Amino acid sequence: MLKIENLRVKLAQEDKLILDGVSLEVPKGQVHAIMGPNGSGKSTLAYVLSGRDGYQVTDGSILWNGDNLLALEPDERAAKGVFLAFQYPMEIPGVATMTFLRTAVNSLRKQRGEKEFTTPEFLKRARAEAARLGMPDDMLKRPLNVGFSGGEKKRMEILQMAMLEPTLCVMDETDSGLDIDAVRVVSEGVNHLRSKDRAMLIITHYQRLLNYIIPDRVHVMAAGKIQKSGGKELALELEKTGYAEFQSRAA
Amino acid sequence: MTVAITRTKAEQGFTQNFEAAAAQLPGGPGVAAARRAAIGAFAALGLPHRRLEAWKYTDLRAALKEALPVAVGAVRALPTRAQIDTALEGFAELDAHRVVFVDGVYAQGLSAQATLAGLRFAPLAERLAKPEGAAEDRLAAATEQDAVAALNTAFMTDGAVIDIARGAKLAKPLLLLFIRSAGEARLLTTRNLVSIGANAHATVIEAHLTLPGTAAGQSNALSELAIGEGAQLAHVKLTLAGQAESHLATWRLTLAAGATYRAFQFTAATGLVRNGVDLRFAGEGAKADVSGCFLGRGSEHIDTTLVIDHALPGCESRELFKGVLADKARGVFQGKVIVRPDAQKTDGKQMAQVLMLSEDAEFDSKPELEINADDVVCGHGSTSAEIDKDLLFYFRARGIAAEAARALLIESFIGEAIDKVAEALRPALMAAARRRLAQLST
Numbered sequence: 001m002l003k004i005e006n007l008r009v010k011l012a013q014e015d016k017l018i019l020d021g022v023s024l025e026v027p028k029g030q031v032h033a034i035m036g037p038n039g040s041g042k043s044t045l046a047y048v049l050s051g052r053d054g055y056q057v058t059d060g061s062i063l064w065n066g067d068n069l070l071a072l073e074p075d076e077r078a079a080k081g082v083f084l085a086f087q088y089p090m091e092i093p094g095v096a097t098m099t100f101l102r103t104a105v106n107s108l109r110k111q112r113g114e115k116e117f118t119t120p121e122f123l124k125r126a127r128a129e130a131a132r133l134g135m136p137d138d139m140l141k142r143p144l145n146v147g148f149s150g151g152e153k154k155r156m157e158i159l160q161m162a163m164l165e166p167t168l169c170v171m172d173e174t175d176s177g178l179d180i181d182a183v184r185v186v187s188e189g190v191n192h193l194r195s196k197d198r199a200m201l202i203i204t205h206y207q208r209l210l211n212y213i214i215p216d217r218v219h220v221m222a223a224g225k226i227q228k229s230g231g232k233e234l235a236l237e238l239e240k241t242g243y244a245e246f247q248s249r250a251a
Numbered sequence: 252m253t254v255a256i257t258r259t260k261a262e263q264g265f266t267q268n269f270e271a272a273a274a275q276l277p278g279g280p281g282v283a284a285a286r287r288a289a290i291g292a293f294a295a296l297g298l299p300h301r302r303l304e305a306w307k308y309t310d311l312r313a314a315l316k317e318a319l320p321v322a323v324g325a326v327r328a329l330p331t332r333a334q335i336d337t338a339l340e341g342f343a344e345l346d347a348h349r350v351v352f353v354d355g356v357y358a359q360g361l362s363a364q365a366t367l368a369g370l371r372f373a374p375l376a377e378r379l380a381k382p383e384g385a386a387e388d389r390l391a392a393a394t395e396q397d398a399v400a401a402l403n404t405a406f407m408t409d410g411a412v413i414d415i416a417r418g419a420k421l422a423k424p425l426l427l428l429f430i431r432s433a434g435e436a437r438l439l440t441t442r443n444l445v446s447i448g449a450n451a452h453a454t455v456i457e458a459h460l461t462l463p464g465t466a467a468g469q470s471n472a473l474s475e476l477a478i479g480e481g482a483q484l485a486h487v488k489l490t491l492a493g494q495a496e497s498h499l500a501t502w503r504l505t506l507a508a509g510a511t512y513r514a515f516q517f518t519a520a521t522g523l524v525r526n527g528v529d530l531r532f533a534g535e536g537a538k539a540d541v542s543g544c545f546l547g548r549g550s551e552h553i554d555t556t557l558v559i560d561h562a563l564p565g566c567e568s569r570e571l572f573k574g575v576l577a578d579k580a581r582g583v584f585q586g587k588v589i590v591r592p593d594a595q596k597t598d599g600k601q602m603a604q605v606l607m608l609s610e611d612a613e614f615d616s617k618p619e620l621e622i623n624a625d626d627v628v629c630g631h632g633s634t635s636a637e638i639d640k641d642l643l644f645y646f647r648a649r650g651i652a653a654e655a656a657r658a659l660l661i662e663s664f665i666g667e668a669i670d671k672v673a674e675a676l677r678p679a680l681m682a683a684a685r686r687r688l689a690q691l692s693t
Contacts, residue, residue, distance in 0.1 A: 050648050053640065078650035090645045094663030094670075100649075103659065108650035143663075160649065 007060035020224035036221035081167030187212030264318030278379035289404035341679030369419025417448035424454035461493030508534025516543035547580030
């Protein structure tokens with residue numbers, strides 16, 4: 001279970017709080033969505049969960065299966081099962097996708113006390129997952145994300161998620177920049193990974209993605225706080241009413 | 252009026268050492284005269300210093316404290332093949348035609364015994380000794396406005412004279428090995444004269460290395476290459492890890508019409524290294540790519556200075572240099588591209604990029620375009636940066652520990668340059684780079 005309590009976060013160089021007392025629980029086996037307007041702090045929450053530099057936690061805690069994530073480095077969090085699907089995946093010229101994936105997978109397996117994959121084992125798995133996401137083999141040979149379209153980059157994130165076998169999946173605006181077919185493919189990839197041992201947190205601005213990935217709970221975030229929580233129907237409500245109510249309430 | 256020129260200890264030392272060694276240096280009277288003229292030219296020029304534009308960031312006059320004694324005469328004890336292979340690291344496995352020089356002298360016993368179809372080789376010392384002196388003409392043709400080249404002519408002990416026959420396609424790469432072996436600190440001076448016949452295809456690898464336990468010395472290596480019409484030459488220079496006080500290398504190249512030249516310089520030596528490349532397009536429609544990678548740490552100084560002279564129309568030049576600098580290492584890149592008035596349709600692109608692993612490292616970059624034609628496409632760029640924190644986070648978020656992530660990012664950075672080399676050489680180059688990078692403090 002992911003347990004966030006009264007989390008307050010500011011940028012390291014500024015005083016303004018971006019997260020102003022976020023509390024949230026996501027049990028294993030569930031998919032929760034966080035929806036909210038731009039600037040509400042959604043992406044900051046994703047980054048703070050995964051351990052990015054540049055933020056200062058002034059109060060509160062994040063526990064994942066009882067481990068204090070805030071005390072861990074990003075790679076240690078990954079070893080504990082945390083995975084962030086980036087809103088803007090980086091391009092890494094000079095590192096073949098396959099090399100990157102294999103380094104990451106085996107690094108995690110080692111940290112988790114599992115046997116590292118041999119090259120043939122790894123290739124077999126990578127090809128199977130790529131095929132599921134409709135990605136041609138030659139994409140795996142190209143430098144990571146270089147020259148990939150927006151949709152290809154997001155698929156690559158989901159491919160990584162499948163390969164790294166995380167238990168806490170945080171997806172930051174995974175649907176942004178995708179056409180409807182790509183949303184469907186990516187959603188199928190995510191749904192395939194739903195399991196009783198996995199918690200998922202989907203951050204999105206629009207309701208559209210939630211037509212394909214049906215959440216167990218929906219939280220509305222504005223002005224650095226969870227303003228309202230509800231079932232999947234809350235997303236549909238928001239699609240009609242917009243975020244104005246929460247923004248004015250926060251102001 | 253006479254002006255008294257003050258000479259440094261090193262400058263005086265070179266002149267004195269020449270007098271001491273002159274009688275033992277190879278060659279007939281013609282060569283001896285050329286040597287004497289060259290040391291005279293050096294005495295007038297002195298060591299290059301920072302007020303000369305081409306040496307702005309590498310002040311040899313200040314850096315060279317003394318002139319080391321000249322390595323001349325027979326080598327006392329040759330290293331074994333196994334010792335050489337160990338020092339060559341991954342390159343030892345390369346199936347190549349070896350030509351080995353130890354302490355500036357051709358070592359026949361360590362060199363390939365079989366002949367290679369299309370290749371004619373002679374040690375320079377042998378060629379210099381011949382009375383008719385075909386090499387002499389080529390020596391005389393070199394104008395000695397350049398003090399480092401003048402020193403080379405004065406002191407050269409040996410080198411490879413190579414002729415690749417018209418139309419020949421060498422079955423193996425030619426590996427020219429220049430080895431500094433155990434002994435006191437000395438000056439090694441070698442010169443290669445390479446001629447690639449029209450439409451010939453060849454790979455020439457020039458490797459400079461120092462065996463373990465050898466005193467840091469000075470070296471001066473000059474290669475002159477004439478690449479014939481339509482010929483294709485891949486040319487690699489490896490300056491591998493090993494103690495060196497100073498390593499001054501010069502390449503002088505001419506490309507005939509339609510020639511294709513691909514060069515790569517890998518520098519991971521210690522001390523002061525200067526790689527000078529002087530390339531002239533002497534025919535239309537030729538292509539040259541001169542790229543490389545340098546890895547510096549400690550107080551090393553690695554200078555790459557290129558002059559690419561587009562004298563004729565329709566030629567293409569590409570340069571990509573990547574450097575990684577740690578500690579107080581200093582990198583220098585000077586790239587001058589000259590486009591002469593007649594050289595229309597010139598296509599030139601140049602890029603120098605450095606990754607700084609320390610705040611005390613320094614990178615001096617001076618790209619220069621001198622364009623005198625109007626219908627050309629030329630560009631250059633230069634960057635120096637630290638490791639991208641966002642990229643580092645991306646790796647770490649995928650479970651890759653900081654150190655491994657940094658290593659992968661550095662590898663990917665230089666990998667772009669190493670990708671310019673023929674595929675067969677990439678694994679050994681990357682392995683050499685990795686070993687070197689592991690020594691760089693981060």
